[in-house]
Every structure is written in C-alpha cells, then in structure tokens.
Amino acid sequence: MSNYLSxxxxxxxxxxxxxxxxxxxxxxxxxxxxxxxxKPGTEQLDISEKMLDIISSETECKTRDGLDCRNYGxxxxxxxxxxxxxxxxxxxxxxxxxxxxxxxxxxxxTISCMMxxxxxxxxxxxxxxxxxxxxxxxxxxxxxxxxxYFGIEMINVPMTATGPDMDVVEGLVAADDTIKxxxxxxxxxxxxxxxxxxxxxxRFANLKPAAKDFRIMWDNAYCVHDVTDNGxxxxxIMDECKKCxxxxxxxxxxxxxxxxxxxxxxxxxxxxxxxxxxxxxxxxYQTIGYDKINMLRHMKFFKNLDGVLSHMEKxxxxxxxxxxxVLTHLDNELTDKGIASWKKPNGGYFVSVDVMDGCAxxxxxxxxxxxxxxxxAGATFPYGNxxxxxxxxxxxxxxxxxxxxxxMDLFCLCVKLAAVEKLLK
Amino acid sequence: MSNYLSxxxxxxxxxxxxxxxxxxxxxxxxxxxxxxxxKPGTEQLDISEKMLDIISSETECKTRDGLDCRNYGxxxxxxxxxxxxxxxxxxxxxxxxxxxxxxxxxxxxTISCMMxxxxxxxxxxxxxxxxxxxxxxxxxxxxxxxxxYFGIEMINVPMTATGPDMDVVEGLVAADDTIKxxxxxxxxxxxxxxxxxxxxxxRFANLKPAAKDFRIMWDNAYCVHDVTDNGxxxxxIMDECKKCxxxxxxxxxxxxxxxxxxxxxxxxxxxxxxxxxxxxxxxxYQTIGYDKINMLRHMKFFKNLDGVLSHMEKxxxxxxxxxxxVLTHLDNELTDKGIASWKKPNGGYFVSVDVMDGCAxxxxxxxxxxxxxxxxAGATFPYGNxxxxxxxxxxxxxxxxxxxxxxMDLFCLCVKLAAVEKLLK
Numbered sequence: 001m002s003n004y005l006s007x008x009x010x011x012x013x014x015x016x017x018x019x020x021x022x023x024x025x026x027x028x029x030x031x032x033x034x035x036x037x038x039k040p041g042t043e044q045l046d047i048s049e050k051m052l053d054i055i056s057s058e059t060e061c062k063t064r065d066g067l068d069c070r071n072y073g074x075x076x077x078x079x080x081x082x083x084x085x086x087x088x089x090x091x092x093x094x095x096x097x098x099x100x101x102x103x104x105x106x107x108x109x110t111i112s113c114m115m116x117x118x119x120x121x122x123x124x125x126x127x128x129x130x131x132x133x134x135x136x137x138x139x140x141x142x143x144x145x146x147x148x149y150f151g152i153e154m155i156n157v158p159m160t161a162t163g164p165d166m167d168v169v170e171g172l173v174a175a176d177d178t179i180k181x182x183x184x185x186x187x188x189x190x191x192x193x194x195x196x197x198x199x200x201x202x203r204f205a206n207l208k209p210a211a212k213d214f215r216i217m218w219d220n221a222y223c224v225h226d227v228t229d230n231g232x233x234x235x236x237i238m239d240e241c242k243k244c245x246x247x248x249x250x251x252x253x254x255x256x257x258x259x260x261x262x263x264x265x266x267x268x269x270x271x272x273x274x275x276x277x278x279x280x281x282x283x284x285y286q287t288i289g290y291d292k293i294n295m296l297r298h299m300k301f302f303k304n305l306d307g308v309l310s311h312m313e314k315x316x317x318x319x320x321x322x323x324x325x326v327l328t329h330l331d332n333e334l335t336d337k338g339i340a341s342w343k344k345p346n347g348g349y350f351v352s353v354d355v356m357d358g359c360a361x362x363x364x365x366x367x368x369x370x371x372x373x374x375x376x377a378g379a380t381f382p383y384g385n386x387x388x389x390x391x392x393x394x395x396x397x398x399x400x401x402x403x404x405x406x407x408m409d410l411f412c413l414c415v416k417l418a419a420v421e422k423l424l425k
Numbered sequence: 426m427s428n429y430l431s432x433x434x435x436x437x438x439x440x441x442x443x444x445x446x447x448x449x450x451x452x453x454x455x456x457x458x459x460x461x462x463x464k465p466g467t468e469q470l471d472i473s474e475k476m477l478d479i480i481s482s483e484t485e486c487k488t489r490d491g492l493d494c495r496n497y498g499x500x501x502x503x504x505x506x507x508x509x510x511x512x513x514x515x516x517x518x519x520x521x522x523x524x525x526x527x528x529x530x531x532x533x534x535t536i537s538c539m540m541x542x543x544x545x546x547x548x549x550x551x552x553x554x555x556x557x558x559x560x561x562x563x564x565x566x567x568x569x570x571x572x573x574y575f576g577i578e579m580i581n582v583p584m585t586a587t588g589p590d591m592d593v594v595e596g597l598v599a600a601d602d603t604i605k606x607x608x609x610x611x612x613x614x615x616x617x618x619x620x621x622x623x624x625x626x627x628r629f630a631n632l633k634p635a636a637k638d639f640r641i642m643w644d645n646a647y648c649v650h651d652v653t654d655n656g657x658x659x660x661x662i663m664d665e666c667k668k669c670x671x672x673x674x675x676x677x678x679x680x681x682x683x684x685x686x687x688x689x690x691x692x693x694x695x696x697x698x699x700x701x702x703x704x705x706x707x708x709x710y711q712t713i714g715y716d717k718i719n720m721l722r723h724m725k726f727f728k729n730l731d732g733v734l735s736h737m738e739k740x741x742x743x744x745x746x747x748x749x750x751v752l753t754h755l756d757n758e759l760t761d762k763g764i765a766s767w768k769k770p771n772g773g774y775f776v777s778v779d780v781m782d783g784c785a786x787x788x789x790x791x792x793x794x795x796x797x798x799x800x801x802a803g804a805t806f807p808y809g810n811x812x813x814x815x816x817x818x819x820x821x822x823x824x825x826x827x828x829x830x831x832x833m834d835l836f837c838l839c840v841k842l843a844a845v846e847k848l849l850k
Binding site: 037039040042045046048049052053054055056057058061068069070071072073074100101102104105108109112115116126127142145146148149150257261262263264281282284285286287288289290291292293294 | 462465467471478480483486494495496499526529530533537540541571573574575682686688706710712713714715717718719
C-alpha cells in the first residue's frame with residue numbers, strides 16, 4: 001500500500017472503512033495487554049532465581065574484611081559492590097555510594113539535597129528565586145516528575161541521533177545561571193535508545209555553565225543492557241570531565257533493577273569527592289546504611305563484572321525476539337506510509353515511535369479502547385506535554401512475544417486509523 | 426563505703442589514691458570494648474538466621490493476592506506487612522506505608538517533605554522564616570541530627586518519670602506558632618527507657634498547637650522490645666487522637682531493625698490519611714516501591730504478630746542478663762554515694778546514667794583512655810550540648826556479658842574518680 005500522504009480523499013475513505021472494520025474485529029477479542037512500562041517480564045526475573053537464597057547462613061554474611069553485614073553500618077556500601085559499580089559507571093570506587101533498591105530514589109534524594117543544602121558552595125536551590133532544568137525530549141517521565149515535584153521549571157531540549165542537541169545545551173547553560181542541571185540517559189536513552197556519541201559526551205564534559213551549581217544528572221540506567229548483538233559503547237563522562245578539570249559536573253546513577261529484580265535490586269550513585277561530601281553529609285543524617293545482605297547476595301551471584309555481562313546475555317536472549325517483534329510490525333505495516341518514524345535500538349527498554357503530529361493521544365486512546373495499554377501520550381515530555389502530540393513509547397519487555405504480536409498489530413492499525421482520520425479532516 | 430558528698434578532704438584524697446591505683450591497673454589490661462551504640466549483639470542476629478533464605482523460589486515471591494514481588498510496584502508495601510505494622514503501631518492498615526530498611530530514613534524523608542512541600546495545607550517549612558522543634562532530653566541523637574541538618578532550632582524539654590514534661594510542652598506549642606514538631610520515643614525512651622504514661626499520651630493527643638502544621642514525630646522504635654518480665658504498655662496515640670479529632674497530629678514510625686537484622690530489616694510509618702496523602706505524593710516521585718521480597722521474608726518468618734512477640738522473647742532472654750549486669754554494677758558500686766542516678770528500664774536498648782554535674786565528659790574520656798568506648802557525652806542532647814554535662818548513655822546489647830562486667834567495673838570506677846576529682850577542686 002502506498003504513502004497515505006499521496007492518497008486522495010476517496011482512497012483515504014476506502015482505507016478508513018477497511019481500518020475501522022479491522023479495529024472493530026480487534027475490539028471483539030477483548031484483549032487485556034500492557035506495553036506501558038519498562039518492566040522486565042517473568043522469564044527475565046526467573047534467571048536470577050538462584051540469588052534469592054544464595055546467602056543462607058550467618059557465616060556468609062560477612063564482607064571480605066569480616067564486617068557483619070547483618071548489623072548496622074557501612075554507609076558507602078560493601079567494598080566489593082562499590083568496585084563493581086565503579087566498573088559499570090567507569091569511575092573510581094571511592095567515588096561510589098551503594099544505596100537501596102532504587103536509583104530513582106537516589107536521584108530524588110540528590111535533587112532534594114541540592115534543593116535544601118545547595119551544591120558547590122552555592123545557595124541552596126530553595127533559597128534561589130527561580131531555577132530551571134534542561135530536559136532532552138523525548139525523555140524519561142520519572143526524571144521530569146522529580147523536577148516538577150520540586151517546582152523546578154523544565155526546558156525542552158531536542159534529542160538528535162547523537163544525543164541532546166549540544167548547540168542548544170551549550171548556549172542555554174552559558175547564558176542563564178538559573179539553569180541548574182540537565183537530565184540524561186546517555187546510553188540507550190529512554191525512550192529512543194540513542195547512545196550519546198563520543199563528541200556529545202566530550203561536549204558535556206567541556207560545558208561552561210554560568211551557574212557554578214549546574215550539575216549533569218547522568219542516569220546510566222542501561223549501561224549493560226544490549227538487546228541486539230551490536231552493543232554500543234559510551235565514553236566515560238567522568239574520565240572526560242577529569243581531563244578538563246570539570247569533575248564536579250556529573251552525578252552518575254545506575255542499578256541492578258533490570259539486571260536482577262526490579263523491586264529488590266541494588267542502586268548506586270557516583271560523583272566527585274567534593275560533590276559526594278555534600279551528598280554523604282545528608283546520607284549520614286538520613287540513614288545508618290543500606291541493605292548490605294542484599295548487596296552480598298548480588299556479589300555472590302555475580303562475583304564480578306564478567307558475571308554481570310554474561311548474565312546480561314541471558315536478558316538479551318529474552319528481549320531480542322520481543323524487540324524484533326515490535327520492529328517487524330513497524331517495518332511491515334508502517335514503512336513508507338509517511339505517517340510514522342522510529343529508530344531500531346540496540347539496547348535499553350523501549351521503542352520510540354513518532355506518529356503524525358497531533359495523533360499520539362488518539363493512537364493511545366484507540367489502543368486502550370481495544371484493550372492494549374500504552375504509556376500515556378505526552379509522558380515522554382515535561383509536564384506530560386508533547387508539543388507535537390506525536391511521540392509514543394512502546395515497552396516490549398513485559399508481554400510474551402505472542403501477545404506482543406497481537407498488541408503491535410493493533411498498534412499499527414491505530415496509527416493508521418488516527419492518521420487517516422486526521423488527513424480526512 | 427559512704428556517700429562521697431559527706432567525705433572530708435582527707436577522706437576524698439585517700440579515696441582518690443585508691444581509685445587511681447585501680448584505674449592504672451585497668452589501663453594495663455589494654456581493653457578494647459564498645460558500649461557506644463544500640464547495636465544488637467551477634468547472638469541476637471543469629472536467632473533470625475532462618476529468615477536469610479526463607480524465600481528460595483519464584484513461586485514464593487507472590488503476595489497473597491498473587492502480585493509478583495520481584496517486579497516493580499506496590500508503593501504502600503505488601504498488604505500482609507501493612508497489617509502487621511498496623512498492629513504493632515495500633516493504627517489502621519490503610520494508614521501504614523511499609524518502607525525500606527530504615528525507619529530513620531523514613532523520618533528524615535518525612536521532615537524533608539514537610540520542609541519543601543509543607544503539611545496541613547501550610548507554607549513549606551523552608552519558606553517560613555524560622556521554625557523550631559521540641560526535643561525531650563535526654564533523647565536520641567539521630568533525631569536531633571535530622572532537625573539540626575535542616576537548620577531547625579531545637580528547644581530542650583525535660584523528661585519526667587512519665588514522659589516529657591507536658592506542662593512545658595502544652596505551654597510552648599500553644600504560645601509559639603514557629604514550633605512545628607516534637608521528637609518522641611514513647612515506649613522505653615532512648616536513653617532512659619521511660620514509657621509515656623496514659624496521661625502523657627492523652628495530653629499529647631489533646632494538644633492545641635498554635636501552628637496548624639505542628640506534628641508529633643512518634644518513633645515507636647521499641648514497641649515490642651521488653652528486656653524484663655515486667656513489660657510496659659503504651660496507650661495508642663492514634664486512638665486517643667481520633668477521639669478528640671486530632672488525628673493529623675501524630676506521625677508514627679517503627680521497624681524490624683532490632684527484631685530481625687539492623688541492616689536488612691523493614692521499616693514502616695503511619696499517619697492520618699490526609700497526612701499520608703502529602704507524604705505519598707512525595708514517595709510517588711521518589712520511588713516505584715521498596716524491597717517487597719524482604720517484606721515477604723519477614724512475613725514468612727513471623728506469620729503474624731504472635732510470631733513477632735514470641736521471637737522477641739528470644740531477644741529478651743539474650744538482653745536480660747546484659748541489662749542485669751549493667752544494673753548490678755551500678756547498684757553495687759554507686760548506690761548511696763550521692764554521685765550518680767539511673768533508672769532500671771523494662772525495655773529498649775539503653776541504661777541512662779546521670780553522673781555528677783560537670784563530670785560526664787570526664788567519665789567518657791577516662792573510660793576511653795582505658796579502652797572502653799561509650800556514647801559521647803552530650804550526644805543525648807540537641808547540638809551535643811548537655812547543659813549539666815551529666816548524662817551518659819550505656820548500650821549493653823553488643824558486648825558479651827563477661828566483657829560488659831569488665832566495662833562496667835571500669836565505668837563505675839571512672840564515675841567515682843571523676844566525682845572525687847570534682848569534689849577536691
């Protein structure tokens with residue numbers, strides 16, 4: 001079938017009639033499928049089953065230095081796990097703090113800390129008149145949620161194929177000292193799956209922000225999360241920052257939520273020693289330490305980075321066919337129709353689809369009406385406001401492939417139906 | 426031996442000479458003992474060993490409603506654990522949020538939330554000019570640490586045998602709308618082991634604070650933690666508050682840190698639905714949920730409140746001789762000397778000793794010099810400042826009884842030595 005944009009009204013009417021019939025048939029199936037969140041599927045959780053009871057006696061509850069992990073203490077986390085996360089984040093182990101089960105929580109606490117205590121010797125953000133954050137779009141809704149919760153104004157920055165548009169980023173941060181930070185998912189970005197190019201990372205490291213308390217929130221959520229055999233490589237932001245004396249710029253995060261168990265993984269953050277001193281001062285009052293037995297479980301299960309990487313091969317084997325299912329449907333049904341575009345990601349948890357301007361909410365609503373839940377339209381933008389109303393995030397990980405196939409049939413149909421209806425207006 | 430206060434100079438000199446000799450003998454022993462923190466001993470940790478691997482397969486990772494605890498979700502915590510904590514805190518289960526491994530962290534987050542988001546529809550505390558907190562003294566250093574970290578001015582309120590001096594509390598909160606809260610450990614208070622009387626609880630419930638955003642931080646850390654067979658009963662603050670329409674006043678906390686593992690327990694908080702709406706709004710941005718597998722471990726281990734209570738009998742059996750050792754030394758060596766006073770607690774983690782005014786730091790320093798670490802003098806007061814320099818907190822839980830006996834021999838000696846030196850000045 002040809003490009004919708006070159007159809008005349010009659011052709012569009014005929015196409016619509018056909019699509020409506022197909023849609024009604026879908027509705028009759030009473031589907032109940034969910035592609036809304038980047039949630040690992042059951043098979044993925046099962047591959048970490050052995051970790052559940054891997055620590056079974058008190059003799060195993062010790063760090064390599066003999067510290068009893070059942071008891072209080074060790075705010076930084078157990079040394080072996082600091083080292084593992086240091087390798088994953090490409091920083092020094094003494095720059096790492098291992099936390100609880102959620103890197104989102106660590107990001108929230110980090111923003112909260114800069115709000116009330118400030119960073120870089122500057123006035124706490126709550127005491128500054130108005131502050132702003134740059135948000136590469138489309139991006140991760142929970143990042144935007146944190147800055148929105150704290151009343152920080154968010155400014156959209158367009159994503160390019162190599163990361164955020166660095167001309168825009170450089171211009172804005174140099175000109176405006178009320179801009180205090182930027183949210184980044186530098187590898188397999190959420191939702192587009194874009195890995196920042198070496199040049200982008202270097203330009204981040206070389207930023208000259210007007211605000212001394214400007215920080216880069218570098219959420220390396222998908223650092224080891226390939227979904228094809230063409231895994232991508234991200235340059236180390238910390239190494240680049242150190243080269244140009246900008247080591248206080250980045251604050252790095254990652255976790256094992258999508259490596260072991262989303263609800264019971266281990267998170268970590270890393271930053272320069274001078275930044276960490278500010279964050280650790282807060283942590284010292286906030287807690288006596290995070291769950292060290294769970295850290296031990298992870299270390300006994302993985303042993304080292306090689307253990308993590310070979311475990312990630314198992315995730316890849318499970319995720320690859322799911323991503324392929326999604327992309328095959330898009331390729332087969334939407335290529336050359338002029339009504340949708342997407343990128344094939346090599347990792348991460350999402351496929352980002354741009355439908356015709358003004359149609360994203362309609363597509364999501366049509367899918368929902370027929371029993372398939374997608375991430376809400378607009379969710380990938382600050383304030384839930386996608387100015388073009390065109391971006392939709394598809395999360396292929398949770399449903400089994402057969403369900404994905406059905407859901408993607410419906411999705412492609414809805415993209416076409418919404419487009420036809422728009423073109424007929 | 427007689428009361429030091431009735432000795433003449435010559436008698437004091439003779440006593441001092443004897444004490445110094447004993448002290449030198451102690452120093453020669455090169456002791457290395459720690460009575461500084463309320464840290465459970467190894468025996469106590471061992472009684473929960475079976476919990477480590479009690480969840481061993483994916484089939485056990487489900488809530489009773491079938492939700493997969495390995496995955497994301499369930500911000501409030503698993504229903505069975507909400508119910509258990511509801512019983513421990515004497516509130517409704519829907520008022521409970523089950524958190525991570527640290528109730529201290531939940532208290533910190535709660536204060537942080539009221540700082541930046543406000544409570545009761547009032548202006549966030551950071552936007553109010555100056556705010557204050559009442560601190561019953563002696564009290565818990567980590568409570569005072571949180572309010573100090575956020576720059577909240579702390580006002581000492583004296584403890585009585587029935588809890589904080591309620592005449593002082595009522596007077597202050599009614600008169601001053603910059604007073605926003607009070608820290609309470611209502612059962613087996615830290616460090617004195619005082620359980621608030623029914624009248625005290627009722628007076629708390631009936632407070633008429635000038636500030637609409639005044640809240641009671643009710644840290645029920647030792648709700649099931651008897652150390653003698655004369656366990657005490659605390660009136661339910663929430664029930665009393667509901668009776669007088671004051672249910673927004675209290676915010677309750679507890680955890681299993683001193684029931685299972687200090688580093689890997691489960692914490693919870695509870696408050697009125699209208700307060701919880703404010704806190705949960707924050708939590709919704711802060712995290713997707715806490716470690717539910719660890720909640721399952723606890724529920725499978727305990728099953729219900731009876732399970733917790735019978736487990737606490739084992740802790741009591743371990744702690745009882747330790748507390749008896751401390752108290753026997755105090756009774757035998759310091760009774761009727763006029764230089765120290767203390768209370769025999771029926772629960773909690775500490776024995777609080779008031780030595781002669783001006784002598785606490787000297788006693789702690791003498792002990793330290795001879796190899797026994799105590800909680801720093803002043804730690805039980807806001808800003809580390811004990812105006813009388815007389816309170817010392819003894820933590821009997823961690824050292825074995827034989828070590829405790831040695832440490833307490835030294836402690837009593839140092840109390841006497843510091844007193845004699847003071848009296849000779």
